[in-house]
Structure formats: structure tokens, C-alpha cells
Amino acid sequence: MITTIAWRNIWRNKTRSIVIMTSVALGLWAGAFIAALYWGMGQERMRIAIENEIAHLQVHAPDFTLEFTNIPAIANVNELTAQITAMQGVKAVSARTIAMGMLATATGSAGIQINGIEPNAEAATSQLKSKLKEGTYFETKKTNTVLVGAKLAKKLKLKLNSKVVLTFQDKEDNLVSAAFRVEGIYQSYNTALDERNVYVPITTLNNLLGLQHEAHEVAVLLQSDDLTPSVKAALAAQNPALKVQDWKEISPETGLILSTMGQASMVFVVIILLALAFGIINTMLMAVLERTREIGVLMALGMNKLKLFAMILTETFMLVMVGCPFGLLLAWAVIQLLARKGIDLTAIAGQTMQDFGFSNVIYPGLPASQYLQIVILVVITAVVSAFFPAIRALRLRPVEAIRG
Amino acid sequence: MDTVIDAHNISKVYNPDTIPVHAVNNVHLHVERGEFTALVGPSGSGKTTLLNILGGLDHPTSGNVVINGTDITHLGSNKLIDFRLHNIGFVFQSFNLIPVLTARENVEFIMLLQNVPKKERDQRVVALLNEVGLSDKMDVRPAQLSGGQQQRVAVARALASKPQFILADEPTANLDSASAFNLLDIMAKLNREENMTFIFSTHDQRVIERARRVITLVDGSIASDTAQTKTD
Ligand SMILES: Nc1ncnc2c1ncn2[C@@H]1O[C@H](COP(=O)(O)OP(=O)(O)OP(=O)(O)O)[C@@H](O)[C@H]1O
Numbered sequence: 224m225i226t227t228i229a230w231r232n233i234w235r236n237k238t239r240s241i242v243i244m245t246s247v248a249l250g251l252w253a254g255a256f257i258a259a260l261y262w263g264m265g266q267e268r269m270r271i272a273i274e275n276e277i278a279h280l281q282v283h284a285p286d287f288t289l290e291f292t293n294i295p296a297i298a299n300v301n302e303l304t305a306q307i308t309a310m311q312g313v314k315a316v317s318a319r320t321i322a323m324g325m326l327a328t329a330t331g332s333a334g335i336q337i338n339g340i341e342p343n344a345e346a347a348t349s350q351l352k353s354k355l356k357e358g359t360y361f362e363t364k365k366t367n368t369v370l371v372g373a374k375l376a377k378k379l380k381l382k383l384n385s386k387v388v389l390t391f392q393d394k395e396d397n398l399v400s401a402a403f404r405v406e407g408i409y410q411s412y413n414t415a416l417d418e419r420n421v422y423v424p425i426t427t428l429n430n431l432l433g434l435q436h437e438a439h440e441v442a443v444l445l446q447s448d449d450l451t452p453s454v455k456a457a458l459a460a461q462n463p464a465l466k467v468q469d470w471k472e473i474s475p476e477t478g479l480i481l482s483t484m485g486q487a488s489m490v491f492v493v494i495i496l497l498a499l500a501f502g503i504i505n506t507m508l509m510a511v512l513e514r515t516r517e518i519g520v521l522m523a524l525g526m527n528k529l530k531l532f533a534m535i536l537t538e539t540f541m542l543v544m545v546g547c548p549f550g551l552l553l554a555w556a557v558i559q560l561l562a563r564k565g566i567d568l569t570a571i572a573g574q575t576m577q578d579f580g581f582s583n584v585i586y587p588g589l590p591a592s593q594y595l596q597i598v599i600l601v602v603i604t605a606v607v608s609a610f611f612p613a614i615r616a617l618r619l620r621p622v623e624a625i626r627g
Numbered sequence: 628m629d630t631v632i633d634a635h636n637i638s639k640v641y642n643p644d645t646i647p648v649h650a651v652n653n654v655h656l657h658v659e660r661g662e663f664t665a666l667v668g669p670s671g672s673g674k675t676t677l678l679n680i681l682g683g684l685d686h687p688t689s690g691n692v693v694i695n696g697t698d699i700t701h702l703g704s705n706k707l708i709d710f711r712l713h714n715i716g717f718v719f720q721s722f723n724l725i726p727v728l729t730a731r732e733n734v735e736f737i738m739l740l741q742n743v744p745k746k747e748r749d750q751r752v753v754a755l756l757n758e759v760g761l762s763d764k765m766d767v768r769p770a771q772l773s774g775g776q777q778q779r780v781a782v783a784r785a786l787a788s789k790p791q792f793i794l795a796d797e798p799t800a801n802l803d804s805a806s807a808f809n810l811l812d813i814m815a816k817l818n819r820e821e822n823m824t825f826i827f828s829t830h831d832q833r834v835i836e837r838a839r840r841v842i843t844l845v846d847g848s849i850a851s852d853t854a855q856t857k858t859d
């Protein structure tokens with residue numbers, strides 16, 4: 224009967240109740256949508272980090288660091304790549320040689336990281352070939368060709384076939400300079416990386432560095448993200464002398480971005496819910512005050528405080544919960560639609576997104592656990608906002624309420 | 628005889644700290660089961676205040692109220708609510724039915740609070756609404772009932788909890804005279820046939836005539852307390 228009374232009370236002031244229900248639905252929709260947008264961006268960043276930059280796993284020499292001029296290398300790298308390629312769940316493997324140095328033209332220069340790569344392996348691992356904007360992908364017979372990023376090309380006014388000089392230190396710490404032709408210009412989702420990285424054939428770079436059958440880094444792309452821990456463990460067990468790290472260890476900032484995105488979206492949801500809470504409290508306080516006499520009568524007749532409290536609480540709860548499924552459904556529908564179409568931010572954001580390593584098109588999405596999280600927050604909001612009106616009702620004294 | 632109310636030397640002072648209003652002064656009152664008693668007196672003489680104290684809705688400033696052997700004067704508010712639920716029936720001047728509930732539900736609600744089993748509730752609701760002549764209006768909400776009909780539902784509701792007595796503060800004040808007489812007839816019948824005790828306040832001389840005992844309050848004190856034989 225308490226629920227009956229509560230439910231019918233909601234419909235006494237239809238307009239007011241519908242306004243609240245609509246606000247709850249819209250608030251929920253907006254909250255879920257923002258969360259989905261952030262989640263989509265986070266996922267996009269993660270995909271880019273894995274599929275275009277880091278891959279799932281990387282193998283290095285135990286004391287590997289880019290700080291040294293003489294970067295510690297992995298010996299017998301061909302055996303290692305063959306071994307990894309044969310492992311279950313591995314999609315692509317790319318061995319890389321790295322040298323920190325300078326790229327100079329007749330008019331300018333820039334500090335860069337030179338990556339020696341085996342073209343086919345790298346194309347399969349970090350999609351380097353598909354990032355090509357101009358030129359060709361290591362197709363000429365020449366050995367000294369280089370791929371430069373679009374950002375760097377613009378900065379140093381490089382064109383296809385421009386001559387550049389790469390300078391770095393070899394294995395014996397001798398300064399080495401070599402002339403290269405720009406064979407291609409690439410552009411990824413991460414302008415900062417584009418500006419810093421150039422790619423040359425691994426054989427060319429190894430010759431210049433004086434390395435044989437060696438590489439500094441082996442990147443491993445897996446069939447799926449879920450395999451990361453198991454393949455990592457297997458790889459580490461088979462190669463105790465090497466350091467095996469997953470993408471989160473290589474790029475802690477990517478993991479941080481993911482969790483920050485989650486928190487940021489929850490902040491929005493909480494702000495929306497706070498605004499809702501004020502509306503709910505206000506409405507229910509009004510409802511309680513309008514019904515002073517009625518509540519007084521209930522108390523006079525013998526409805527105890529607990530039941531009265533439960534009644535107001537139920538009423539508020541119902542009021543909020545009616546709007547909830549509509550909001551969720553709306554959010555779900557919109558998110559599903561946009562997850563397929565994507566939201567193209569080029570018009571609004573221009574290059575900004577790519578400057579920070581994001582794609583220009585966001586595909587919003589929200590895992591079930593996040594929907595649940597939002598629903599739980601709404602329930603908490605409903606209960607908390609129900610408290611004030613309910614307490615107000617308890618403070619009524621029946622004699623005064625009836626006397627009016 | 629069976630005493631239902633024993634009020635001993637009760638006084639009520641409103642605003643004791645500012646401008647004190649002595650609404651009830653040293654009232655002694657003894658009510659036996661089966662009484663049909665009218666509380667009369669000029670406006671402001673303390674009828675409502677006294678009824679509220681007897682019904683456990685308000686605390687007296689001094690004195691004691693013993694109902695059916697229980698001293699309710701110092702009961703805490705939740706205990707008092709529970710006591711009212713099981714011992715006292717109320718009928719108010721402005722009917723005060725729960726507007727979102729039908730006549731049937733308004734009556735049933737009290738028994739629900741008392742945890743009466745469903746079957747018994749259903750039977751009793753029908754019997755009670757029959758008794759007040761509303762068997763054809765059971766599933767109608769208060770807004771669709773006339774004042775007289777609403778007040779009859781209120782009487783059925785007051786009876787539903789099987790109280791020791793029913794307090795009615797000016798139950799006929801908002802009714803036309805036909806409805807008022809009809810209500811009085813029903814109350815008198817319940818009093819006669821079920822020995823239900825009624826105490827009602829009123830200004831209406833024709834209502835006063837129906838009472839068997841008339842207590843007159845003047846300035847919060849009992850000015851007269853007379854038994855009268857019925858004229859009908
Ligand atoms: N809450 C209150 N605060 C202060 N004074 C009050 C309060 N309630 C009643 N009074 C005063 O107490 C006195 C008795 O009031 P009460 O309502 O009991 O009279 P009554 O006999 O029921 O009057 P009526 O016939 O008009 O209903 C009056 O002087 C009234 O003004």
C-alpha cells in the first residue's frame with residue numbers, strides 16, 4: 224500500500240513529475256554520452272598506441288635505454304624474431320635498430336631518432352606503409368633512402384628526393400654521417416612522433432653502426448589484446464636474459480590517459496547528477512509541503528515514522544527511476560549509432576586532435592560496466608535526494624499539520 | 628462499568644514563554660465504554676485542544692491521560708503513534724481522507740498498518756462500508772464523493788482499527804443538515820449496536836440534542852456536565 228500511495232502521489236502533479244522524469248532521462252543521456260565520448264577517445268588512443276606505435280609487447284636488452292649514445296643491443300636477433308613469429312597468438316614481429324642523431328639539410332637541422340626497420344615486418348607491425356602520404360615505401364634499389372614525417376618535412380621544407388644528411392655515433396662511438404634521399408613522407412595520428420622519427424632500412428643502419436645480426440628493439444603485435452599477459456609471460460620465460468615489456472609498461476602515459484578519461488567522464492556525470500539532485504529535492508520538498516495536512520493525518524491515524532519515511536523515499540525513488548530507463552535507452556541508441564558512424568571532429572578541432580595522438584574521428588562507446596556505474600550513481604542520487612524531503616516530513620507534528 | 632478514558636487534572640498552556648494562552652484548565656474527565664458524548668462550548672473554549680490531548684495527538688502541559696489502563700501522557704512519539712493506531716479512532720472536521728486512495732483503500736489502509744491479514748481486511752472493509760451505506764461507492768476516490776459520503780468513509784476508517792473510542796472534532800461542521808443527520812444516525816447506530824464510544828465536539832444545537840451526555844467547556848474549564856435522555 225505504501226508503494227501504491229507513493230506511485231499514485233507521483234501522478235497527482237503530472238507536469239511536475241514529468242519534468243523531473245525528463246530531466247533524469249536527459250541528464251542520464253548526456254552523462255552516458257559524455258562518458259561514451261571519453262571512453263571512445265581513450266580506446267582510440269589505446270588502439271593507436273598498440274597498432275601504430277608500440278605494438279603489444281617489446282623486447283629489449285635488459286639495460287636498454289635511449290639515453291646512451293651506444294644503445295645496448297640484442298644479439299642474434301634473427302633467431303629471436305623467428306622464435307617469436309612461431310609463437311601462438313603472434314600476428315607480426317618487427318626488429319628495429321635505433322640511433323639518436325641529427326638530420327641536416329642545406330638550410331636547417333633537427334634532432335631525431337633514426338629507426339632501422341625491415342620494411343615488410345614494420346608495415347605489418349606498426350602500419351608504417353599505410354601512413355605514407357607521398358612517395359614510395361622502400362621500393363627503390365637504393366640503400367640510403369629515408370621516410371620522414373610530414374611535420375618534420377614541413378619544418379625543414381623537405382620534398383620527395385630531397386637530400387638529407389643523418390649524423391649519429393656508431394658502435395665504437397665514432398661520429399658517422401651519411402647522405403640519404405627522402406623516399407617517402409608519412410603521417411600518423413601522432414604529430415609529435417612524426418616530427419621525431421625517421422625510418423631507414425635496417426641493413427643500411429646496421430652497416431653504418433657496425434652491427435651484425437643485432438637489433439635494439441623487437442616489437443610484437445598480437446592477434447588480440449587479451450593475449451598480452453600470457454604471451455608476455457611465455458616470452459619472458461623463454462628469454463630470461465632479455466627484458467619483455469607490455470605496452471602499458473613502455474608507455475605508462477597511455478594507461479594513464481585511459482584512467483584519466485574514465486575519471487574525467489565520471490566528473491561530468493557527477494556534476495549532472497548534482498544538478499538533478501537539486502531539482503529532485505526541490506520538487507519533493509514542494510510535494511511534502513503541499514501535503515502537510517495529509518501527512519499529519521497519516522501520522523495521527525497511526526502511520527509510524529519509519530513507514531512515513533519509507534513512503535517519501537519510495538516516491539522519490541520511483542520518480543527518479545521512471546526516467547532512468549528512457550535515458551539509458553536513448554543514450555544506448557545514440558551511442559550505438561555514432562559508434563558505427565563516428566564523430567568527425569576535423570571541422571571543429573582541425574589538427575589539434577592529432578597533435579595529441581588522437582584520431583580526428585571519435586567512435587563513442589560504453590562498456591556495460593560503465594552503464595552500470597552510471598545507473599548506480601543515479602540510484603545513489605535518488606536515495607540521497609530523497610532523504611531531505613523525507614526528513615522534512617518526519618519533522619511535521621500531526622496536531623499542527625491537521626490544524627493547518 | 629468499563630472506563631476507557633480517565634483524564635486527571637489536565638491543563639494546556641500554549642506559548643508559556645511569550646503570551647501564555649490557557650487553552651485547557653484543570654480538567655477532570657471520566658468516560659465509560661458506550662458513551663455518546665458531546666463536547667460543546669463557544670469558539671476558543673478549548674474543545675479541539677482537549678480532544679487532541681485525549682487522542683494522544685498533543686501532550687498536556689500538566690495532568691495525566693489514562694486510556695484503557697495505559698497512561699499515555701509520557702509516551703514517546705513513536706509509541707504514541709502506535710498507541711493511536713490500535714486504540715483511538717479519529718474523525719476530522721474536514722474529512723481528511725487520503726485523496727489518492729479509493730474509499731475501500733482508505734479504510735483498508737488502517738488495517739494494513741495494523742498488519743491485519745488480507746482476507747480479514749477484505750471482509751471488514753466491505754462490512755464497514757456497508758454499515759455506513761456506501762457499498763456502491765467502494766472503488767471511488769474521495770474527490771468523487773460528497774462531503775457527507777466522505778465523512779461516512781472517515782467514520783468507517785475510524786472504526787476499522789477496532790479502537791477503544793472514536794474522537795470526532797466537529798464532524799458535521801462542513802456538512803449540510805441532511806448529511807449531518809445521516810452521519811449522526813450512523814454514529815448513533817454504531818454506538819447502540821456495537822457499543823462503540825463516541826466523543827464529538829460540536830456547535831450545532833440539533834447535534835447536541837442527539838448526545839446522551841453533554842460536557843460544556845468555557846475558557847478551558849468544564850462549566851457543566853449533564854446527562855440527557857434522548858428525545859427520539
Ligand atoms: N497552536 C496554538 N498556539 C497558540 N494558541 C493556540 C493554539 N491552538 C489553539 N490555541 C488557542 O487555544 C484556545 C483554545 O483553542 P481550541 O482550538 O482548542 O478551541 P475550540 O474550542 O476548538 O474552538 P473552535 O470552536 O473555534 O474550534 C484558543 O484561544 C486558541 O486561540
Ligand SMILES: [Mg+2]
Nearest residue numbers: 674675676796
Ligand atoms: Mg476546534
